[in-house]
Amino acid sequence: MPDNVEQFPIWRITETGRENTTDVVVREFTVTITLNNQEVATRLCSPRNLDYLAVGFLASEGLIEGKDDIKKIDVDSSGGTVRVTTKRDIQPARGQVKVDSDIEISPPQVFALIDDFVQRSEVFKATGGVHSAALGNAKNILVFNEDIGRHNAIDKVFGECLLNNIPTAGRLLITSGRVSSEILLKVASRNVPLLISKAAPTDLGVRLAQDLGVTLIGFARDRKMNLYANEWRIKR
């Protein structure tokens, strides 16, 4: 499997001068996802866990529902393709319903999860160039992935869950990236009731969180957070 990073010689310039050094740069990879021999998407991504990316993407788009739908996954890293074959024809499922879950979590638990999340973001620490996403419960992070794209990092988390029979309903998702409407819909479609972002939401992200019953936390960093919707899941 190709590596996620690569070293380059660079010049480092400060107010006091210039020196030759090396920098670890994040790799960018183009992958085409096909479903039953039909091209469905091409993504700029990080080259690891391409099977998770493809399956998570297909699930987010409503094109597969679970692992049982999948007959075969062929990953061709050198050619940049992931070919997914299903057992029967695809009937795209759509129509988002409200996320229903009684999960509650306390602010200290959120702060502890974020500390763990930041610790794990190793490629980011080395390159400053990737997003991270994680699935967890109130106490632990269960699945963690990184990618140069914030959508891809989340797709990889959901793909890993789907392939390894890890439930997502009633759990929480942590992302390093902004929460746009697309991200909120992606998370709600996996029945995740709690979305925690280190970054900002958009107006449509907030509105959809309100409407779809998702508890939305933004700017979760430095032991602070903003609570934008469905605050009742955060214990007092």
Add this chain to the structure above:
Amino acid sequence: MPDNVEQFPIWRITETGRENTTDVVVREFTVTITLNNQEVATRLCSPRNLDYLAVGFLASEGLIEGKDDIKKIDVDSSGGTVRVTTKRDIQPARGQVKVDSDIEISPPQVFALIDDFVQRSEVFKATGGVHSAALGNAKNILVFNEDIGRHNAIDKVFGECLLNNIPTAGRLLITSGRVSSEILLKVASRNVPLLISKAAPTDLGVRLAQDLGVTLIGFARDRKMNLYANEWRIKR
């Protein structure tokens, strides 16, 4: 024109408690760009300067070359469409050549430009949710735009330049976002010889900068920067 931000009531949680307050959230807008009545792209973006976005996008894609190609631009903010009509049929121009320019700039000039760039990022200061891009010369920022998408912010800069007859060749572009291969190609296609990013490049971004003769600076912040390619344009 719709505004770029909106206020929401939120709860602010810290280690010492929870309080009701309001937060300024960046707006997300969907716009469809048509060229001679053909749909060419749909973008999630910030709602300001949609004409710049459309024209910059079409120029980046090689679908228009200059202002003289354009007969009419209809912006429908409520419907979320920008319709661009050209004077004659479109012959997509492609094939990237090396960027040729003798421009040089000193490290103190880069640091001063970044200070100015950060000062101007007002929506980011309010919301933490947008990217910025600017065109400048060694001494001044000439054009500045913001958008929730890093590609869109750059397209808006180039669209504004194109519509207002502001040359881009031999000048520099500053971006708050990561430099992937797509960003590097977008900048090289406007003959900009110097790209300054506050964030990280990808491996393909670095390689294309080397090959296309673009001076690439990353992590330009806190009066430091990394120089990844064509360092000769940065004066000693």
